[in-house]
Amino acid sequence: MATLLKAVNITKRFAGLTAVDSVNLEIKEGEIVGLIGPNGAGKTTFFNSITGFYPATFGSVEFDGHNITKKTTFQNCKAGMARTFQIVQPFGQLTSLENVMVGAFNRVESYAEAEKVAREMIKFVGLEEKMNAIVADLTIGDQRKLEMARALATKPKLLLLDEVMAGLTPTEIEECVELVLKIRKSGVTILMIEHIMAALMKLSDRVIVLDHGKLIAEGKPQEITQNERVIESYLGRAYKKEA
Amino acid sequence: MSTARIQEANGHAAEETNFLGSFLKKVTISTSNGKLTLPQIIIIGVISVFILLTPQMLSNYRLNLVISILTTAYFAQCWNLMSGYTGQFSFGHAAFYGIGAYTSSILFVDFGINPWIGLICGMMVSGIVAALIGYLSFHYNLKGDYFALATMAFCEIFRVIFKNTKALHAASGVSIPFSKKFALMQFGSKAGFLYVAFIMLTMITFGLYKIRRTKMGLYFVAVRENEDAARALGINAFKYKMIALIASAMLSAVGGTFYAQYYLYIDPTICFGNTVSISAITPCIIGGVGTVFGPIIGAAIIKPISEITNSALSNFVGMNMVVYGLILVIVIMVMPKGVIGLVQELRVKMGKKKKTEG
Numbered sequence: 125m126a127t128l129l130k131a132v133n134i135t136k137r138f139a140g141l142t143a144v145d146s147v148n149l150e151i152k153e154g155e156i157v158g159l160i161g162p163n164g165a166g167k168t169t170f171f172n173s174i175t176g177f178y179p180a181t182f183g184s185v186e187f188d189g190h191n192i193t194k195k196t197t198f199q200n201c202k203a204g205m206a207r208t209f210q211i212v213q214p215f216g217q218l219t220s221l222e223n224v225m226v227g228a229f230n231r232v233e234s235y236a237e238a239e240k241v242a243r244e245m246i247k248f249v250g251l252e253e254k255m256n257a258i259v260a261d262l263t264i265g266d267q268r269k270l271e272m273a274r275a276l277a278t279k280p281k282l283l284l285l286d287e288v289m290a291g292l293t294p295t296e297i298e299e300c301v302e303l304v305l306k307i308r309k310s311g312v313t314i315l316m317i318e319h320i321m322a323a324l325m326k327l328s329d330r331v332i333v334l335d336h337g338k339l340i341a342e343g344k345p346q347e348i349t350q351n352e353r354v355i356e357s358y359l360g361r362a363y364k365k366e367a
Numbered sequence: 368m369s370t371a372r373i374q375e376a377n378g379h380a381a382e383e384t385n386f387l388g389s390f391l392k393k394v395t396i397s398t399s400n401g402k403l404t405l406p407q408i409i410i411i412g413v414i415s416v417f418i419l420l421t422p423q424m425l426s427n428y429r430l431n432l433v434i435s436i437l438t439t440a441y442f443a444q445c446w447n448l449m450s451g452y453t454g455q456f457s458f459g460h461a462a463f464y465g466i467g468a469y470t471s472s473i474l475f476v477d478f479g480i481n482p483w484i485g486l487i488c489g490m491m492v493s494g495i496v497a498a499l500i501g502y503l504s505f506h507y508n509l510k511g512d513y514f515a516l517a518t519m520a521f522c523e524i525f526r527v528i529f530k531n532t533k534a535l536h537a538a539s540g541v542s543i544p545f546s547k548k549f550a551l552m553q554f555g556s557k558a559g560f561l562y563v564a565f566i567m568l569t570m571i572t573f574g575l576y577k578i579r580r581t582k583m584g585l586y587f588v589a590v591r592e593n594e595d596a597a598r599a600l601g602i603n604a605f606k607y608k609m610i611a612l613i614a615s616a617m618l619s620a621v622g623g624t625f626y627a628q629y630y631l632y633i634d635p636t637i638c639f640g641n642t643v644s645i646s647a648i649t650p651c652i653i654g655g656v657g658t659v660f661g662p663i664i665g666a667a668i669i670k671p672i673s674e675i676t677n678s679a680l681s682n683f684v685g686m687n688m689v690v691y692g693l694i695l696v697i698v699i700m701v702m703p704k705g706v707i708g709l710v711q712e713l714r715v716k717m718g719k720k721k722k723t724e725g
Contacts, residue, residue, distance in 0.1 A: 198599075198604070213596035214592075217395070218592060222585060222588075227600045227601075229586065229601075
């Protein structure tokens with residue numbers, strides 16, 4: 125399978141703090157890659173560096189065969205990279221439909237067509253009953269689903285999910301897992317930050333672990349849970365006994 | 368992270384340390400993309416006919432008030448496009464208004480250029496100035512309070528420049544010779560000006576109504592609601608903020624030229640004063656920021672009030688401003704989302720009552 129994303133030596137410094145330290149990552153088309161690590165490990169910063177929210181201090185990013193290191197977020201979105209946010213970022217005063225339409229306009233020009241795409245996407249994530257609700261009034265779970273629909277409406281090749289399952293109930297998490305699988309089936313490659321290990325084990329083909337900005341492990345989910353360093357810095361001893 | 372904590376974090380992020388930015392968030396209501404209902408169309412039609420008939424019914428003094436309501440509403444709609452729709456709080460819209468007024472007037476008085484051409488020139492100059500201000504502000508990511516202060520500062524710079532430059536008539540201002548010719552953009556009687564003002568207001572309102580159901584309109588609103596999210600969804604926020612600002616500035620310039628042609632006299636304070644910028648903002652806040660008809664409703668409320676306080680309290684210098692300010696404070700406290708916001712709220716409450724009763 126072809127490489128979709130290739131990040132080389134990504135380093136991000138904020139004044140004296142090195143949030144991400146020479147991280148290399150390659151993602152192949154059709155993969156689901158999980159990104160884990162303790163709080164403050166630099167996961168979201170790594171996301172932001174790849175997507176162009178704040179460009180990396182060093183390193184280069186190649187996406188779909190093009191060098192996108194210096195590209196901005198909206199250009200990357202046009203190129204096929206969509207993301208969700210750790211803290212949901214809805215267009216609060218707009219309806220669900222309009223929220224998703226904003227995403228749909230990434231690929232289409234006419235209002236009617238955008239509306240059609242948006243309706244499809246809302247159905248895809250299972251929110252058709254809340255089509256015309258004002259988004260600020262939705263529950264967190266629904267807002268997260270909506271954010272995924274919105275990102276998918278941009279017709280991405282790569283979808284970056286930043287803790288989409290945080291704060292969800294167990295039922296909602298299960299729905300979310302199904303949804304992610306459905307998204308992969310539709311041909312979208314996924315890189316996801318997640319703390320819910322059970323979900324991540326089920327979903328990801330490969331897991332990478334960040335700690336203090338450094339990549340400390342990479343491999344199949346089962347291998348990762350046995351990795352001494354990962355247990356030490358993130359999962360904790362208790363996890364080993366359980367597993 | 369628990370749901371409550373995430374919501375808390377969200378609320379916190381929205382508050383920021385940004386007074387005007389968060390104020391704008393508080394007063395802005397969702398710009399409906401709905402189509403007009405039949406009763407609404409009938410109400411608009413009746414009001415329009417009434418306005419067009421006022422020259423036959425009202426005295427010249429009253430007619431003046433109607434014209435000033437229409438022009439204020441027009442100017443407020445210009446502000447609404449960039450601050451209400453696109454969410455960039457401008458505190459210096461007088462800059463664009465003044466440039467429009469000055470360009471056409473000076474071209475006419477000093478160079479004998481027809482005001483109609485002056486109008487176009489004014490729009491161009493205003494657009495260029497807006498592009499400059501916009502580039503400097505948005506390129507360096509000025510937002511909320513800081514953007515508002517920047518626009519205010521630019522406006523003040525213009526006031527000082529125009530007040531102190533001899534070639535621009537300095538503090539004495541520009542007087543435009545009276546004629547009655549349409550060719551010189553003077554529409555004969557007050558009625559003529561009223562019709563023109565009405566057409567201007569209708570056009571800009573129709574434009575705002577239509578644009579809401581286009582890609583550009585939705586992008587404007589998306590940038591207002593959440594710029595980071597908008598960027599992540601492929602929106603070039605810089606570009607759309609620039610478009611809104613430049614369009615708003617060019618339209619404001621038309622308002623300025625109209626003012627100059629109507630009153631036939633302008634000076635730096637009339638054009639670039641803070642009160643002018645504020646006169647664009649208050650109708651929006653009272654009617655409903657970001658709505659299609661809010662600014663018109665606001666202008667129709669605020670103009671008569673200021674007229675009444677002016678004449679009733681003419682013996683006490685400055686008292687009219689005190690009363691006007693008090694009324695404004697009360698209005699914002701009672702209905703922070705303007706008249707339209709209040710109506711929407713009442714409707715929701717009535718709907719709920721009906722549901723519980725039925």
